[in-house]
Amino acid sequence: MDKKIALLILAYNEEEYIGACIKQWQGFVDKIVVLLSAKPWYGLPSEADRTLFIARDLAEVLIQDWRTEHDQRNYGLARLYDYDYVLTSDADEFYTLEDRKKIIKTLQNQDEPCFRADRMITYWKTTDYIFDPPDGHKPIIAVNPRKIKFYEHRQPMPVEETKLQTYQPIIPVAIHHLSWVRPDHKIKDKIEHFSHYDQIKPNWYENVWLKWTPEMEDIRPYGIEKSKAKYQPIPEEIKELVK
Numbered sequence: 001m002d003k004k005i006a007l008l009i010l011a012y013n014e015e016e017y018i019g020a021c022i023k024q025w026q027g028f029v030d031k032i033v034v035l036l037s038a039k040p041w042y043g044l045p046s047e048a049d050r051t052l053f054i055a056r057d058l059a060e061v062l063i064q065d066w067r068t069e070h071d072q073r074n075y076g077l078a079r080l081y082d083y084d085y086v087l088t089s090d091a092d093e094f095y096t097l098e099d100r101k102k103i104i105k106t107l108q109n110q111d112e113p114c115f116r117a118d119r120m121i122t123y124w125k126t127t128d129y130i131f132d133p134p135d136g137h138k139p140i141i142a143v144n145p146r147k148i149k150f151y152e153h154r155q156p157m158p159v160e161e162t163k164l165q166t167y168q169p170i171i172p173v174a175i176h177h178l179s180w181v182r183p184d185h186k187i188k189d190k191i192e193h194f195s196h197y198d199q200i201k202p203n204w205y206e207n208v209w210l211k212w213t214p215e216m217e218d219i220r221p222y223g224i225e226k227s228k229a230k231y232q233p234i235p236e237e238i239k240e241l242v243k
Helices: 019-025 051-055 070-079 097-109 184-193 202-209 236-240
Strands: 003-013 031-037 060-064 083-090 112-125 129-132 140-143 149-152 155-158 170-180 228-231
Touching: 003 019, 003 070, 019 031, 019 051, 019 236, 031 051, 031 070, 051 060, 060 070, 070 083, 070 129, 070 149, 097 112, 097 140, 097 170, 140 155, 140 170, 184 202
Parallel strands: 003 031, 003 083, 031 060, 112 170
Antiparallel strands: 083 140, 112 129, 112 140, 129 228, 149 155
């Protein structure tokens, strides 16, 4: 018997990508749920966008004010308890068709509590540039909701324990992450409402984002990793999906 698989998408002010994110998984999963935050992690809500109106025509949408991101994910898992696996995604994360098929095939043929992606490719400014060196983060992308809950930073934890899940097998797929492919005003809004807004480098928006050239170094908004932007266009199929 085929396993039941659901998709859980976290969103806040994602009108650019929410529709494409949902559509890429239609026909692959049995249910799609969007958890739409009623307000940002920090500060006052920004001007409402069209995320709700786009998402509700394509998926089930639940709106609430969650205390933390892992509270939000666990809220979704609790409502998808009867599914064998729950895919978890942000609204700006995309996969090639080949990788989506690989994910579903893995979930149908294995029984591990959770799975990570092999790599994350984060795009910068446009879908033609990526962070270089790339992100080292390999996020959890699928969990068995009866066995796993989320801890901080998308880390998996057995539901009856208070220590992280030790074995976290990897599916050899890439997440194409479009977090920084947004208009200027959306980037300004994004960094002002981050849960880690206090980690943004001083004057980063004015000195890096608005003045960026391909030769510029140390462009990341926070953290100790020093990256440039390398020319590496996104796969054409994803570019067509999100345009």
